Amino acid sequence: MTKIMAPRDMHGKVLEELGEENDKIFVLSGDLAAATKVVYFGRKFPDRFLNVGIAEQNMIGIAAGLARVGFIPIVSTFACFAPGRTYDQIRQVIAYSNANVKIMSTHPGLAIGMDGAIHQSLDDIDLMRELPNLVVLAPSDEISTKKAIIKAIEHNGPVYVRIGRKECPTHFSEDKEFEIGKGYTLKGGNDITFMAHGSMVDIMYKAAVEMEKMGVSVRVIEMPSIKPIDKELILKAATETKGIVTGEDHFLYGGLYSAVCEVVSSKIPCIVKGVAVNDTFGESGKPDELYKKYGLTKENVIEKAKEILNI
Amino acid sequence: MKKGDNMNKNELNKLKEIANTVRRDCIKIQKIINSGHLGGSLSAVEIMAYLYFYKMNIDNKEPLKKDRDVFVLSKGHASLGYYSVLARRGFFPVEELKTYRQINSRLQGHTEIDSVPGVECSTGSLGQGLSFGLGLALGYKKKNINNKVYVLLGDGEMQEGQIWEALLLQGRLQLDNLIPIIDNNRLQLDDYCENVVGDWKMKEKLKAFKFNVIEVDGNDFNDIDKGFNALKPDKANIIISNTVKGKGISFMENKIEWHSKKMNDEEYKLALQELDNQGGEKDD
Numbered sequence: 390m391t392k393i394m395a396p397r398d399m400h401g402k403v404l405e406e407l408g409e410e411n412d413k414i415f416v417l418s419g420d421l422a423a424a425t426k427v428v429y430f431g432r433k434f435p436d437r438f439l440n441v442g443i444a445e446q447n448m449i450g451i452a453a454g455l456a457r458v459g460f461i462p463i464v465s466t467f468a469c470f471a472p473g474r475t476y477d478q479i480r481q482v483i484a485y486s487n488a489n490v491k492i493m494s495t496h497p498g499l500a501i502g503m504d505g506a507i508h509q510s511l512d513d514i515d516l517m518r519e520l521p522n523l524v525v526l527a528p529s530d531e532i533s534t535k536k537a538i539i540k541a542i543e544h545n546g547p548v549y550v551r552i553g554r555k556e557c558p559t560h561f562s563e564d565k566e567f568e569i570g571k572g573y574t575l576k577g578g579n580d581i582t583f584m585a586h587g588s589m590v591d592i593m594y595k596a597a598v599e600m601e602k603m604g605v606s607v608r609v610i611e612m613p614s615i616k617p618i619d620k621e622l623i624l625k626a627a628t629e630t631k632g633i634v635t636g637e638d639h640f641l642y643g644g645l646y647s648a649v650c651e652v653v654s655s656k657i658p659c660i661v662k663g664v665a666v667n668d669t670f671g672e673s674g675k676p677d678e679l680y681k682k683y684g685l686t687k688e689n690v691i692e693k694a695k696e697i698l699n700i
Numbered sequence: 701m702k703k704g705d706n707m708n709k710n711e712l713n714k715l716k717e718i719a720n721t722v723r724r725d726c727i728k729i730q731k732i733i734n735s736g737h738l739g740g741s742l743s744a745v746e747i748m749a750y751l752y753f754y755k756m757n758i759d760n761k762e763p764l765k766k767d768r769d770v771f772v773l774s775k776g777h778a779s780l781g782y783y784s785v786l787a788r789r790g791f792f793p794v795e796e797l798k799t800y801r802q803i804n805s806r807l808q809g810h811t812e813i814d815s816v817p818g819v820e821c822s823t824g825s826l827g828q829g830l831s832f833g834l835g836l837a838l839g840y841k842k843k844n845i846n847n848k849v850y851v852l853l854g855d856g857e858m859q860e861g862q863i864w865e866a867l868l869l870q871g872r873l874q875l876d877n878l879i880p881i882i883d884n885n886r887l888q889l890d891d892y893c894e895n896v897v898g899d900w901k902m903k904e905k906l907k908a909f910k911f912n913v914i915e916v917d918g919n920d921f922n923d924i925d926k927g928f929n930a931l932k933p934d935k936a937n938i939i940i941s942n943t944v945k946g947k948g949i950s951f952m953e954n955k956i957e958w959h960s961k962k963m964n965d966e967e968y969k970l971a972l973q974e975l976d977n978q979g980g981e982k983d984d
Contacts (some may be wrong), residue, residue, distance in 0.1 A: 412928075415839075444865035447831045454835020457813075457820070458843060462835075477825050478862070483831055485821040486813045525973070 390650035396534040396553040397495045401426025403535045404463060407542060408434045414542065415460040415601045417452055419445045423463040425495045435436050445470045446478050452490045453482035461489060461542055468494035468510035468551060469503070476516055483547045486522040495552045497527075498638030499666065499683060500588055511666050513617040515643025518519040518616040524569055525616040527551040527586035527637075527645075530559040531666040533613050536567030544569060551587060555676065560611060572619035578608035581694050582633045586612050586645055589636035589685060596690035605698065607653070615648060621651045632660035632697035634690055638680075641665040707925050711754065715921045718749045718788060722979045723948045725784035725797055727971045730961055735801050735809070739958040740933075741781030743885040743918070743943040744852060748785045750924050751850055760790035763817035769847050771834055772821045774829020775854035775883060776810040783807050783816075791818035827860025830880055833865050839877035851880045856888030859897060864909075871910035874936045879973065883918065883936070885945035889959045903940060911938040918943040949974055 394402070408414050408430050415437045422440060423430040433440035437460075441448045445466055457623055471492050472479050473685035483490050494513060501508050518525045524544060528537040541548040545657035561567075562574050572584070576597055583593040590611050606656060608630055610622060626633055633653070635646040646663030653659050665681050680686060707715075722745050730736045734896075747772075752758070762885035773782050780800065791963040792806070796816075800808045806815045810824025821832050833851035840847055857863065870878060884902070886893050894900075906913045916927035918941030929935045946952030949971045963971065 415842075439838070441869055442865070443860075444869065446862040447834070447865035447869060450828050450831020450862070450866070451835035451838065453821075454832045454837070455839045456841030457832075457836055460839055460842075478831075479827060481822050481825050481828055609893075 393556045393558060394531040395556045396425075396528065396531055397426050399531040399534045400493060400538060400552045401429045401494065403538050405429040405433055407539070409438065411542070412437070413459065413461045413580055414463060415455050416463045416465060417441055417448050419443060419466040419470065421447050424467070424492070427463070427465045445474045449475045450482055453486060453488040456488040456490050461491065463491050463493055465493045465495065467508065468497035468513045469508045472513055472516045472549070473510060475688070479517075484523045484680050487522045489545060490547050492547070492549045492677060493538070493552055494549065496554045497531055497551045497587065498669045499679040499685065500554055500638055500676045502676040502679060503673045506670040509671040511638075511671065512643065513551060514615055514637075514639050514645070515647070518643075518648065522547055523616065524548040524614075525551075526569070526613055527615055528561070528613040529553070529587050529590035529611060530557040530561055532559050532563055533561035533567060533611070536561070536612055538609035540567050540569055552626075553588050555588070557588055560590055560594055562626040567613070570617040570619060572610050572612040572614065572622040574608065574610050574622070576607065576609040578606040579614040579630055580606040581698060582608040582610060582630045583636065583690065584610045584612050584623075584626070584633055584645065584649060584692070585636035586615065588638050592685065592687055593634070593636045593690055596694070597685040599687065600691060600694060605694070605700075606693070612645060615645060618648050618652065620652050624657050625648055627653045627659040632662070634662050634664060634693045634697065636685070636690060638685060639665055641667045647664050650672040662697060664690050664693055707754075707922060715749055716968070717755060718753050719745045719911070720975055721788060722749060722781055724972065726780050726977050727787070727949070727963070727968065727975065729780060729784070729800055731968045733799055733801050736780040736960050737777040737960045738780070738952060739887065739955075740775060740782045740883070740885065740943040741778045742947045742949065742952065743945045744778050744883045745781050745947065746919050746921060746924060747852065747881060747883065748782060749940055750921060752785050752789045752792075754781065755928060756850070757847065759894050760817070763791060767845050767847050770820050770849045771852045772823070772829045772833045772849065773811055774823055774851050775826065775832075775857050776823030777936075778852070778883075779807075779809065779811045782811065786816065786818040789818070792816045798841045805895040827862040828856070830863055830866040833878055833880070833932070833980055834870055834875070839874045840877055841875060848875060849878050851878070853880055854881050854888075855882055855884045855886060855902065856893050858882065858902065867906070867909045867911070870936050874910070874934065876932070876934050876937065877934070879931065880938045882940050883943055886938050887945040887954065887956055887959070891956060904973060906938055906940075910976075913938055913940060915940045915942065918948050948978065965974050
């Protein structure tokens with residue numbers, strides 16, 4: 390088996406590749422190029438790279454200005470800073486202005502681990518998906534990350550891309566087309582639906598495999614496009630299975646769980662349970678330990694499924 | 701664009717008339733809609749009139765022409781005066797000014813990018829315009845387009861931290877196509893700036909940030925012109941434009957409350973009378 394690449398590494402690699410064929414790409418770093426991996430781009434295209442310093446708000450404004458002149462600016466920083474520190478800037482000069490800027494946020498969620506609660510962006514999807522004009526993507530593995538970044542750059546308008554820090558086993562196949570607004574059925578099933586983005590895709594997939602052994606037929610959907618969201622696929626799951634369990638390394642409120650509830654409640658009400666961080670801040674620790682403590686586990690997913698199925 | 705010219709009398713008179721017309725627009729529109737910021741619009745009239753009617757390479761028939769100079773109104777609440785300047789310069793019908801801040805209007809309370817030809821940045825949340833201008837200036841340099849980006853900041857706005865992030869970076873980049881102008885009217889919404897931040901030594905700070913600092917009387921066209929002629933090539937320049945908040949209307953000048961206060965009928969009449977004595981178009 391080939392070595393799996395961390396999404397952030399793929400982010401660095403794909404930008405370096407795209408920079409070759411697309412001279413409009415201009416990468417901005419908030420002094421985190423080594424961590425976000427845009428350092429590769431910076432070395433190869435120093436003329437279209439700028440470390441703006443530890444100044445994220447300024448970086449967002451510069452990106453909007455560069456977009457106005459015809460560049461496709463890539464803002465790269467940690468998810469806790471964009472959007473956490475730059476929400477007002479994103480709202481005014483990116484979303485309201487419909488600027489063709491791509492915000493690549495790495496190191497999201499509890500998965501950043503030992504840096505602790507202040508660095509754990511558990512609210513970024515919530516903040517970004519409420520803004521008009523903005524597309525919000527949260528791919529899982531190296532393949533969906535690569536495809537999501539390519540689509541984000543092709544898309545004419547602002548896009549927020551949430552990019553994982555750690556290696557994630559691949560579920561998104563190379564020959565599958567990535568489309569903004571589409572969810573992907575990784576596994577068919579008729580009893581219950583598991584739906585996830587980012588690092589929770591693999592965990593939910595493993596939970597589904599385990600439930601199959603118990604005789605439960607589980608549908609697994611990867612939902613990398615949080616906004617626009619694949620309403621059709623969600624409503625289909627709500628009709629064809631007895632309920633939906635969502636999974637995400639994010640607060641329960643405002644993320645995928647909320648988005649799915651909004652869709653089903655307006656058309657085909659069904660039980661939706663969310664595996665996410667439930668109204669509490671995280672803390673320092675190894676990612677695996679944190680996932681366990683805060684319930685982002687296979688066991689919790691199965692527990693929630695059992696509650697829905699009454700077994 | 702005119703470089704190094706000294707303004708002749710005709711040009712000066714024309715600009716003075718425009719400034720007066722813009723002031724009349726501000727007074728009339730604010731009275732009609734009973735909303736909008738007079739104080740900070742009136743202080744910045746001369747600078748905007750100078751840029752749009754004398755300095756900038758722009759074409760109202762082709763607002764997005766490639767090598768145009770760009771103006772960014774970072775102090776977005778001064779949109780009242782800004783829209784008037786744009787309308788008088790022919791970017792959209794003067795008649796439309798009456799729709800300002802009204803529902804279904806293109807003229808939003810704080811400016812929105814491309815809402816009308818000529819508006820090139822969304823502003824209103826203070827502190828963001830300089831970063832945007834820096835991005836524009838950097839982009840134009842990279843594209844070898846020889847133009848200028850003018851960013852009008854408020855002195856109160858300088859309290860926003862993002863401004864200093866942008867100043868720090870411009871100190872390093874030294875882009876000579878970026879010209880920040882501070883409308884130094886010394887008042888903000890609640891109080892005199894000095895009461896809010898103390899004697900904060902703006903000029904010294906900007907010099908420490910590696911700027912070529914030029915100081916002008918921002919309500920005097922000749923002095924403004926002198927200042928613009930003193931911009932240095934290959935340098936980070938900045939203009940401190942010393943102005944009077946509420947300029948042109950005696951009872952508004954230097955008064956905190958006229959940041960966004962509404963006029964009663966008597967004040968309205970008096971304001972127009974004062975402007976009548978200062979020239980400009982009088983087509984009510």
